[in-house]
Amino acid sequence: MNYSRQREVILNVLRSTTSHPTAEWIYEQSKNILPSISLATVYRNLAYLEQLHEIIKVQGVFEKDRYDGNTKNHAHFVCLVCGNVIDTDVDSDTKVKILTSIPEKADTFSIIFSGVCQKCREKSNNPN
Amino acid sequence: MNYSRQREVILNVLRSTTSHPTAEWIYEQSKNILPSISLATVYRNLAYLEQLHEIIKVQGVFEKDRYDGNTKNHAHFVCLVCGNVIDTDVDSDTKVKILTSIPEKADTFSIIFSGVCQKCREKSNNPN
DNA sequence: ATAAAATTAATAATCATTACTATTTTAGTT
DNA sequence: AACTAAAATAGTAATGATTATTAATTTTAT
Numbered sequence: 001m002n003y004s005r006q007r008e009v010i011l012n013v014l015r016s017t018t019s020h021p022t023a024e025w026i027y028e029q030s031k032n033i034l035p036s037i038s039l040a041t042v043y044r045n046l047a048y049l050e051q052l053h054e055i056i057k058v059q060g061v062f063e064k065d066r067y068d069g070n071t072k073n074h075a076h077f078v079c080l081v082c083g084n085v086i087d088t089d090v091d092s093d094t095k096v097k098i099l100t101s102i103p104e105k106a107d108t109f110s111i112i113f114s115g116v117c118q119k120c121r122e123k124s125n126n127p128n
Numbered sequence: 129m130n131y132s133r134q135r136e137v138i139l140n141v142l143r144s145t146t147s148h149p150t151a152e153w154i155y156e157q158s159k160n161i162l163p164s165i166s167l168a169t170v171y172r173n174l175a176y177l178e179q180l181h182e183i184i185k186v187q188g189v190f191e192k193d194r195y196d197g198n199t200k201n202h203a204h205f206v207c208l209v210c211g212n213v214i215d216t217d218v219d220s221d222t223k224v225k226i227l228t229s230i231p232e233k234a235d236t237f238s239i240i241f242s243g244v245c246q247k248c249r250e251k252s253n254n255p256n
Numbered sequence: 257a258t259a260a261a262a263t264t265a266a267t268a269a270t271c272a273t274t275a276c277t278a279t280t281t282t283a284g285t286t
Numbered sequence: 287a288a289c290t291a292a293a294a295t296a297g298t299a300a301t302g303a304t305t306a307t308t309a310a311t312t313t314t315a316t
Contacts, residue, residue, distance in 0.1 A: 060188030
């Protein structure tokens with residue numbers, strides 16, 4: 001794989017946030033640096049980078065795919081009110097317990113928690 | 129919500145398998161019973177049934193959404209070779225450990241393991 | 257500097273899912 | 287049973303995220 005400035009920018013943009021952005025958002029940010037970059041280039045490079053395990057594609061959160069520059073094995077919390085996706089650590093004890101809890105031999109796992117985040121919980125006056 | 133024969137058939141078809149089928153597959157099976165059923169009806173009713181928590185939509189497995197008639201909180205193992213999706217129990221100890229491993233208060237979680245299933249492992253002569 | 261391979265921008269195509277609409281079915285009421 | 291309003295359907299069009307195509311540009315090795 002040859003060097004490309006576009007790929008470098010896309011990766012930097014993704015690594016500069018913890019917001020688990022969509023391809024469209026990464027495209028808009030990248031345009032600030034490379035105004036002529038194309039959306040297809042963003043998609044193509046995100047696919048490459050995922051294959052190289054430089055980034056992670058997070059599916060199953062609302063409708064669009066999200067991308068994550070943090071490749072450490074961690075879980076995601078999706079707030080059903082504000083839609084934010086929050087990284088949550090999974091300690092290695094839990095990780096082992098999860099991976100050994102099934103008969104199959106899993107290489108990786110994806111955990112997506114759903115609920116209402118702390119902020120949204122505070123905003124509503126619901127004492128729960 | 130009124131009764132509909134179509135919805136009844138769709139639910140029965142889904143409950144008759146553990147294969148986590150796509151909407152298209154459910155449509156094909158339902159046509160054997162109701163030849164004039166339409167694909168849009170299948171999608172509409174799957175969405176209704178998901179809202180009622182009668183079924184679960186499994187996203188993030190390859191490209192198409194999958195559906196699951198088993199609403200017990202369990203995990204999924206996706207084989208990267210054959211593509212099969214296998215139910216795997218999560219014992220309640222692990223469940224509690226997972227849910228309490230994050231600072232946010234999660235209502236539910238979705239776990240998708242990835243790897244190569246036992247069968248595909250046996251077929252290849254790889255001793256690992 | 258040259259050439260082959262890789263990459264890109266721009267745009268067309270794909271295709272899973274959803275929206276629309278005229279018609280039919282359901283379920284309650286007389 | 288007939289009447290009616292709401293709900294649901296079949297068929298099809300529209301949507302929209304993602305992927306494929308292609309001619310032009312860039313990279314990299316020689």
